Amino acid sequence: MASLDITKMWRDPGAPADSFYLVRPECQDVPKSKFRIKNGKTLSERKWRAAFSPEGYLDIGKTLGRIHRGGIHPSIRGEVWEFLLGCYDPKSSHAEREDIRKQRRTQYAILKEECRTMFPVIGSGRYITAPVITEDGDPILDPLVLQESKAAKEAKEATSVTGASDDYEMVKEDDKRVIEWKLSLHQIGLDVARTDRSLVFYEKQENLSKLWDILSVYAWFDKDVNYCQGMSDLCSPMIILLDDEADAFWCFERLMRRLRGNFRYTESSVGVESQLNNLASVTQVIDPKLHQHLDKLGGGDYLFAVRMLMVLFRREFSFCDSLYLWEMMWALEYDPDLFLTYEDPELAADKSEESKSKAKSRQVGKFERENMKNAGKAAEAPLPISVFLVASVLKDKSDKLLTEARGLDDVVKILNDVNGNLDAKKACTGAMKLHRKYLKKAANTHR
Amino acid sequence: MGAYRADDDYDYLFKVVLIGDSGVGKSNLLSRFSRNEFSLESKSTIGVEFATRSIHVEDKVVKAQIWDTAGQERYRAITSAYYRGAVGALLVYDVTRHVTFENVERWLKELRDHTDSNIVIMLVGNKADLRHLRAVSTEDAKAFAEKESTFFMETSALESMNVENAFTEVLTQIYRVVSKKALEAGDDPAALPKGQTINVGSKDDVSAVKKVGCCSS
Numbered sequence: 001m002a003s004l005d006i007t008k009m010w011r012d013p014g015a016p017a018d019s020f021y022l023v024r025p026e027c028q029d030v031p032k033s034k035f036r037i038k039n040g041k042t043l044s045e046r047k048w049r050a051a052f053s054p055e056g057y058l059d060i061g062k063t064l065g066r067i068h069r070g071g072i073h074p075s076i077r078g079e080v081w082e083f084l085l086g087c088y089d090p091k092s093s094h095a096e097r098e099d100i101r102k103q104r105r106t107q108y109a110i111l112k113e114e115c116r117t118m119f120p121v122i123g124s125g126r127y128i129t130a131p132v133i134t135e136d137g138d139p140i141l142d143p144l145v146l147q148e149s150k151a152a153k154e155a156k157e158a159t160s161v162t163g164a165s166d167d168y169e170m171v172k173e174d175d176k177r178v179i180e181w182k183l184s185l186h187q188i189g190l191d192v193a194r195t196d197r198s199l200v201f202y203e204k205q206e207n208l209s210k211l212w213d214i215l216s217v218y219a220w221f222d223k224d225v226n227y228c229q230g231m232s233d234l235c236s237p238m239i240i241l242l243d244d245e246a247d248a249f250w251c252f253e254r255l256m257r258r259l260r261g262n263f264r265y266t267e268s269s270v271g272v273e274s275q276l277n278n279l280a281s282v283t284q285v286i287d288p289k290l291h292q293h294l295d296k297l298g299g300g301d302y303l304f305a306v307r308m309l310m311v312l313f314r315r316e317f318s319f320c321d322s323l324y325l326w327e328m329m330w331a332l333e334y335d336p337d338l339f340l341t342y343e344d345p346e347l348a349a350d351k352s353e354e355s356k357s358k359a360k361s362r363q364v365g366k367f368e369r370e371n372m373k374n375a376g377k378a379a380e381a382p383l384p385i386s387v388f389l390v391a392s393v394l395k396d397k398s399d400k401l402l403t404e405a406r407g408l409d410d411v412v413k414i415l416n417d418v419n420g421n422l423d424a425k426k427a428c429t430g431a432m433k434l435h436r437k438y439l440k441k442a443a444n445t446h447r
Numbered sequence: 448m449g450a451y452r453a454d455d456d457y458d459y460l461f462k463v464v465l466i467g468d469s470g471v472g473k474s475n476l477l478s479r480f481s482r483n484e485f486s487l488e489s490k491s492t493i494g495v496e497f498a499t500r501s502i503h504v505e506d507k508v509v510k511a512q513i514w515d516t517a518g519q520e521r522y523r524a525i526t527s528a529y530y531r532g533a534v535g536a537l538l539v540y541d542v543t544r545h546v547t548f549e550n551v552e553r554w555l556k557e558l559r560d561h562t563d564s565n566i567v568i569m570l571v572g573n574k575a576d577l578r579h580l581r582a583v584s585t586e587d588a589k590a591f592a593e594k595e596s597t598f599f600m601e602t603s604a605l606e607s608m609n610v611e612n613a614f615t616e617v618l619t620q621i622y623r624v625v626s627k628k629a630l631e632a633g634d635d636p637a638a639l640p641k642g643q644t645i646n647v648g649s650k651d652d653v654s655a656v657k658k659v660g661c662c663s664s
Contacts, residue, residue: 027488129470131546142546187519190470190491197488229469229519230493265521272494273525301528306494315490407460409499409512 014038020074021240021319027198033320034423041070048076056094058083060336061362067331068366068428071324078241078251084330085254086338090363101247108246112217118178119185119216121145124152125205127212129189133182137173145186181220184227188215191232199319201240210239214249222256228263228270231256233311237323257342258384262310275309276302278383282391285441286434290398299408304415305390312386316422325424329385332428334365367432374439385431388438392430393418457501457510461621462532463614466554467539468547469518472573475604476539477515480614485604492517495529502615504622511535511618523557530561534625535568535617540588542572542601543580548588555595565628567620569598571613576603 014036023030036042043066051062060083072080082088088097116122119132130142173179192212196202202211215235219227234255238248256263264271279302283291294300307315312329314322335341336358341348358364359372371382394401397418405411465473474492478484481498492515501510516522516529538554540547551570558568570592572583585601592599598616602609 029486130544140546187469194470194488194490228521229491229517232491233493265524268524270522270524298531303495303525303528306525307496310493315493407512409497412497 017074017320022200023198024200030198031318033318035320035324038070043067043072045076058090060090064331064334064365067327072327086342087250087254089339104250105246108249115217115220120152121148122216124155125209127189127209129186131186137179139170184219188212188227195232196236225260225263230310233314272306272309278387279390282438285438287395287398293402297408299411304412308390321424328428332365332367333385335368336363388431388435389427392434458507459509461534462512463535464514464533465537468550471539471541471547472604473539474515477513479604479610504619509618533562535621537569537571539571539573541574542583543574543577545582548583565624567617569617572601575601576606
């Protein structure tokens with residue numbers, strides 16, 4: 001990756017970026033990327049560096065527009081994402097951020113060690129795909145697991161002077177939280193084994209186990225969410241973009257702050273259902289005819305949109321295009337207080353009083369500005385841009401859906417055809433338009 | 448506009464669900480049956496996916512609408528919508544992973560809790576091509592299927608073995624249930640009123656739709 005001459009890419013308007021995320025030659029049916037690195041549009045490394053003061057304060061307003069216009073150059077994607085997702089405060093110095101980074105890396109190491117003690121395959125460069133525990137807490141002696149555990153133990157003993165005292169213990173587990181965690185380890189493994197496997201990156205066993213480690217540590221860290229299918233799709237890009245495992249973990253953790261609601265579940269519901277309800281009410285306002293039609297076909301619950309919302313269109317786009325879509329979404333939704341909101345929610349709440357003046361600030365993403373302008377007028381909390389993205393895809397195909405869809409399978413078929421030809425930038429523009437329209441209509445009805 | 452899609456001409460529409468543990472090959476069974484495709488790089492299923500295919504049963508065209516879902520337990524919270532109106536089910540396990548066979552009982556319970564008792568169920572042991580890794584014997588699975596009164600077949604989506612047979616068998620059996628029901632109700636199965644919904648079960652949804660050519664050209 002690093003061997004590519006980046007300066008040459010700038011001068012070349014519309015350079016493809018797929019070379020940054022190489023696909024295995026035998027995988028032919030992977031969608032082609034539409035994203036191009038464009039001179040003067042794509043956020044380049046030079047522009048990015050120029051947005052920082054000598055101390056390290058970032059004028060992010062300058063970069064948000066660029067990201068919206070042309071995405072981020074793949075060579076700096078990881079570090080820009082850290083800001084977009086709120087890992088760091090733009091109003092902090094290089095030194096302050098370095099401190100935070102160090103602290104976080106230590107915190108991750110502690111978390112990971114905690115997990116490794118409970119299950120020694122963590123951090124061993126291996127991963128498991130067979131269950132290790134029953135719901136009652138009895139260990140399962142699956143040969144596949146024993147083999148990996150033994151190898152992990154031997155590797156540990158070879159490097160440790162003290163000699164490992166942490167055998168893979170065959171005792172009954174009582175702690176409910178530990179049981180819950182161990183129950184998900186093989187599910188994570190099953191999904192790791194089939195996440196982005198068309199990429200050359202995941203031909204390496206160490207990258208697969210890195211993905212497994214991060215997801216396993218996250219499952220322990222966020223006990224309410226634990227692990228849910230779909231999360232491996234969200235985590236995989238982080239590992240590719242950020243070399244350091246701990247940095248990738250925290251970037252993923254920030255992404256999950258936005259999305260974890262979708263993955264939470266109870267006996268009777270999965271979190272994403274509330275987003276589906278939002279999608280239904282948006283469609284009802286914007287395109288009532290379409291909503292009626294979908295409802296008639298038995299699609300009033302919008303279940304067909306679960307995947308788009310859960311993994312943010314990752315399955316509908318090429319790898320590269322989905323990253324482009326994500327960064328546009330986050331740039332549009334950007335709030336400079338994101339970092340503070342995550343680190344110190346109370347202080348952030350106090351600050352939100354100033355939202356009126358913030359609504360005009362260039363440091364705020366366009367979508368977020370609309371929400372701030374509208375704050376106070378609307379009864380409910382603002383909806384994420386992803387809901388409007390799905391709504392705009394539906395609206396786009398409204399005519400076709402109304403005339404041709406006679407069953408849910410037709411709906412899915414029509415949407416699949418769209419998604420293959422979807423343009424990330426146009427979709428974002430469409431979502432913004434719908435958002436403004438929705439706010440206007442919603443405000444009128446509340447009056 | 449004409450017939451907008453050739454495969455829209457069917458006599459019956461049956462909803463069939465694919466269930467079973469994560470990674471047993473549900474999605475590949477579906478893609479093999481609906482598009483004759485198999486992918487070694489297949490991804491986990493998020494939420495629900497569907498595919499359709501029409502086949503001939505006796506002299507009738509039966510369109511199968513097959514629903515595929517994520518195997519992870521927590522997605523089952525969305526199940527009521529998933530099972531709603533299903534008249535057939537393929538309950539899949541992986542012959543190389545015994546635990547996926549052990550869990551069949553739970554899936555069966557789930558199925559029986561959410562669907563009508565007349566639902567046609569087939570137990571499917573997939574990945575039968577991996578002979579050297581087999582962990583569930585054919586006899587054990589067959590005995591279980593007999594005990595639970597389900598149909599049974601071993602398949603390989605990779606080698607395209609028995610996939611066609613498994614789906615066709617389920618659809619044929621559903622057809623039999625449906626036509627028998629119609630007979631019991633005193634109807635000639637071939638002469639139902641236009642667009643009448645045949646409820647195999649008591650659910651209020653369109654499950655098995657008998658379509659009479661009002662708009663087919």
